Amino acid sequence: MKKLIVSPAPHLHGNESTKSLMRDVIIALVPSLLVSVYFFGFSAIKLALVGVATAVAVEYVIQRYIVKTKITVNDYSAALTGLLLSLNLPPNSPWWIMFIGSVVAIGIAKMTFGGVGQNLFNPALVGRVFLLVSFPVIMTDYSIPTSWFREGIDAGSGATALSIVKEGLAKGLTMDQIFTDNNFSYAEMLFSKIGGSVGEVSALALILGFVYLLIRKVIRPHIPVAIIGTVLVFSGIFWLINPAIHADPLFNVLTGGILIGSIFMATDYVTSPMSKKGMVIYGIGIGIITMLIRYWGAYPEGISFAILIMNATVPLLNMYFKPAKFGKEVKNG
Amino acid sequence: MSKTFKIGGIHPHDNKISVNAAIEDFPVMERAFISMSQHLGAPAEPVVVKGDKVKTGQLIAKSSGFISANVHSSVSGTVHSIEMMPDLAGNLAQHIVINVEGDEWMEGIDRSPEIMREIILSSQEIIDRIAQCGVVGLGGAAFPTHIKLSPPPGKKAEFLLVNGAECEPYLTSDYRIMVENSEEILIGVKLMMSALGVKKSYLGIEENKPKAIKRMKEIASKGYPEIKIVSLKKRYPQGGEKQLIDAIVGRQVPSMGLPIDVGVVVQNVGTALAVYEAVQKNKPLFEGVVTVTGKCMPEQRNFRMRVGTTFESMIFAVGGFPKGAEKLVSGGPMMGKAVSRIEAASVKSTSALLLLTEEETKRGEESNCIRCAKCVDACPMGLEPYLLNRLSRANRLEDLEENMVHDCIECGSCLYVCPADIPLLDTIRLSKGKVLKIIRSRPKK
Numbered sequence: 001m002k003k004l005i006v007s008p009a010p011h012l013h014g015n016e017s018t019k020s021l022m023r024d025v026i027i028a029l030v031p032s033l034l035v036s037v038y039f040f041g042f043s044a045i046k047l048a049l050v051g052v053a054t055a056v057a058v059e060y061v062i063q064r065y066i067v068k069t070k071i072t073v074n075d076y077s078a079a080l081t082g083l084l085l086s087l088n089l090p091p092n093s094p095w096w097i098m099f100i101g102s103v104v105a106i107g108i109a110k111m112t113f114g115g116v117g118q119n120l121f122n123p124a125l126v127g128r129v130f131l132l133v134s135f136p137v138i139m140t141d142y143s144i145p146t147s148w149f150r151e152g153i154d155a156g157s158g159a160t161a162l163s164i165v166k167e168g169l170a171k172g173l174t175m176d177q178i179f180t181d182n183n184f185s186y187a188e189m190l191f192s193k194i195g196g197s198v199g200e201v202s203a204l205a206l207i208l209g210f211v212y213l214l215i216r217k218v219i220r221p222h223i224p225v226a227i228i229g230t231v232l233v234f235s236g237i238f239w240l241i242n243p244a245i246h247a248d249p250l251f252n253v254l255t256g257g258i259l260i261g262s263i264f265m266a267t268d269y270v271t272s273p274m275s276k277k278g279m280v281i282y283g284i285g286i287g288i289i290t291m292l293i294r295y296w297g298a299y300p301e302g303i304s305f306a307i308l309i310m311n312a313t314v315p316l317l318n319m320y321f322k323p324a325k326f327g328k329e330v331k332n333g
Numbered sequence: 334m335s336k337t338f339k340i341g342g343i344h345p346h347d348n349k350i351s352v353n354a355a356i357e358d359f360p361v362m363e364r365a366f367i368s369m370s371q372h373l374g375a376p377a378e379p380v381v382v383k384g385d386k387v388k389t390g391q392l393i394a395k396s397s398g399f400i401s402a403n404v405h406s407s408v409s410g411t412v413h414s415i416e417m418m419p420d421l422a423g424n425l426a427q428h429i430v431i432n433v434e435g436d437e438w439m440e441g442i443d444r445s446p447e448i449m450r451e452i453i454l455s456s457q458e459i460i461d462r463i464a465q466c467g468v469v470g471l472g473g474a475a476f477p478t479h480i481k482l483s484p485p486p487g488k489k490a491e492f493l494l495v496n497g498a499e500c501e502p503y504l505t506s507d508y509r510i511m512v513e514n515s516e517e518i519l520i521g522v523k524l525m526m527s528a529l530g531v532k533k534s535y536l537g538i539e540e541n542k543p544k545a546i547k548r549m550k551e552i553a554s555k556g557y558p559e560i561k562i563v564s565l566k567k568r569y570p571q572g573g574e575k576q577l578i579d580a581i582v583g584r585q586v587p588s589m590g591l592p593i594d595v596g597v598v599v600q601n602v603g604t605a606l607a608v609y610e611a612v613q614k615n616k617p618l619f620e621g622v623v624t625v626t627g628k629c630m631p632e633q634r635n636f637r638m639r640v641g642t643t644f645e646s647m648i649f650a651v652g653g654f655p656k657g658a659e660k661l662v663s664g665g666p667m668m669g670k671a672v673s674r675i676e677a678a679s680v681k682s683t684s685a686l687l688l689l690t691e692e693e694t695k696r697g698e699e700s701n702c703i704r705c706a707k708c709v710d711a712c713p714m715g716l717e718p719y720l721l722n723r724l725s726r727a728n729r730l731e732d733l734e735e736n737m738v739h740d741c742i743e744c745g746s747c748l749y750v751c752p753a754d755i756p757l758l759d760t761i762r763l764s765k766g767k768v769l770k771i772i773r774s775r776p777k778k
Binding site: 004006010318325 | 340345502575585586588659660662666668669670672673674675687691694695697700702703704705707709712713714715716717719720737740743745749750751754758
């Protein structure tokens with residue numbers, strides 16, 4: 001007699017898996033990675049390779065030899081963390097910085113909590129902030145490495161646009177003077193080298209990745225839109241009050257990791273809220289904290305800290321901001 | 334503009350591969366196995382005994398209790414036995430087994446193809462006729478239709494909604510009757526409107542069935558102005574009662590409430606056809622259209638089939654068990670039941686027999702929840718399946734009730750989308766049963 005499979009409905013399953021979702025995020029990072037290789041050459045390749053290899057190896061070793069559990073490195077989540085971290089370092093970073101960052105990201109921020117899905121804080125950001133605090137000189141040196149297949153890039157200023165602005169303002173210069181002195185232009189911010197970490201050379205490449213993630217329905221737009229909107233409004237108000245001492249809103253969005261942070265870091269599934277309401281509040285929180293740090297804090301960028309601080313609020317947001325239930329409000333009933 | 338419901342929903346591939354197979358009569362089998370529990374509520378009580386001669390359409394079991402339905406013989410012949418047998422899911426139910434001899438129908442059943450348009454009966458007479466003929470809801474739950482058409486005192490229906498959405502993948506039985514029996518369906522709708530005393534009815538069809546929409550609109554415009562044909566977006570579970578009401582009239586049935594609480598009664602197009610046949614043709618519900626389909630099947634068919642036909646005979650009618658078929662589903666792939674024994678027989682509400690290969694029906698190995706919130710986005714009731722799953726596994730019944738586990742309509746959308754292959758609905762279904770039991774055991778206010 002024929003034996004049939006008997007199991008509860010539904011009898012079909014969608015094609016998405018953790019692996020396919022992580023793979024899509026990696027694909028969305030490819031434009032930024034290519035642009036960074038174009039501008040920084042071997043240095044960008046080196047960082048990405050060390051980052052990915054270390055992240056995967058650390059997860060494997062911990063699962064295989066320390067906790068002796070199922071090995072999950074083939075879900076690409078460790079590789080994604082390594083890649084993201086490499087794109088968040090200054091282009092001239094030495095390889096061992098990348099190595100330490102990946103070990104901290106996977107070993108401490110991810111595996112100690114129980115692996116994929118269990119961590120409270122974004123592993124790549126924990127890695128980045130660990131490096132920023134431990135190696136402040138290297139992590140703020142944004143000079144551009146020499147590239148073996150591309151010569152003649154303007155020598156980098158060694159600092160990011162935001163830190164130039166912050167220092168300039170501290171010296172009593174106006175925004176106009178700072179812009180003219182440094183030849184800032186929005187075309188350059190969109191396409192290239194305004195000074196920043198490896199992955200944020202081109203805003204356009206990041207936006208391309210964002211569009212890909214939206215089309216593939218990997219992420220929803222709520223978090224990035226809330227962050228960028230908040231930054232625009234917050235900096236817009238200050239800019240309108242006194243444009244001489246405040247950078248304009250567009251400058252604030254295009255520099256200092258707002259795009260890479262809001263598109264790729266803040267939308268990390270594990271460490272962001274579940275409901276759309278929660279996502280919007282989380283995004284607004286990140287935007288406000290970022291701007292507070294930029295205007296009154298010690299760091300010129302701030303979004304890494306803002307995301308980590310908001311990560312901590314996610315369980316609370318999940319508890320208090322539930323999705324709209326069906327049938328709560330009866331119309332015409 | 335096509336309409337749709339507001340919360341959640343998914344878009345599985347519709348796989349309507351049997352869509353062009355016209356309805357054929359399925360040959361009458363040698364032996365019919367007619368269950369006494371083909372409807373929601375108390376089983377029917379047999380009124381025949383072993384050895385009795387019965388005709389096709391003869392009453393063989395009477396409704397017992399308030400929620401119950403009559404059962405009629407789908408064949409003519411001799412009662413072989415009345416015994417407890419496992420149904421398609423393996424649960425024991427009383428069956429009347431009839432050895433078939435010829436196909437002699439009861440006198441009084443109008444078998445002519447002529448369409449009877451004139452409605453002569455009063456509301457109460459229509460409801461009584463529907464009850465006599467054992468009509469039940471053919472959309473899935475098999476709730477006795479005459480009860481749904483008699484709202485409790487104090488509740489008044491304003492609209493009748495007719496479900497032609499057929500949002501489940503693979504199924505085409507409703508589609509075929511909408512194309513082939515369009516006017517009969519509209520007359521059935523009119524009869525139910527008359528029974529309910531409502532002035533306006535909406536018949537919703539998903540836009541992946543343009544032919545059915547066109548045909549129904551054509552006929553409705555010619556003589557049924559009170560029935561509006563509504564085009565719906567293709568989205569699962571649009572055919573869910575609550576979702577359909579939300580989609581068409583924009584009202585949301587409250588938690589633990591019924592459609593009548595928002596002034597609506599919902600019936601399926603198959604039910605409308607059965608009502609037409611019962612009232613205008615005096616034909617009890619003993620046959621219906623069943624889609625026999627599956628990608629692994631050599632042929633895709635839509636059969637008009639007598640109740641009590643075994644799944645085995647359906648499979649053999651289309652060439653035997655196909656290679657690689659590992660799962661037999663009665664109904665659609667999202668909410669249908671896996672059949673444990675092919676000797677089990679069809680019931681009034683059987684809509685399809687679907688064969689799936691192991692590859693098609695495979696669930697991946699469960700991994701950690703990555704909190705992607707895809708289940709939250711998919712849930713058409715606005716629940717949080719990831720949370721309900723966690724609470725279910727910890728058996729935290731109070732928290733489950735607080736998070737409205739009892740609102741779950743078991744559509745399976747959460748499990749379908751979960752990238753980590755967590756058996757969300759499996760665990761939620763179990764705890765939903767427990768919580769409902771607790772809620773129902775509380776003294777009523």
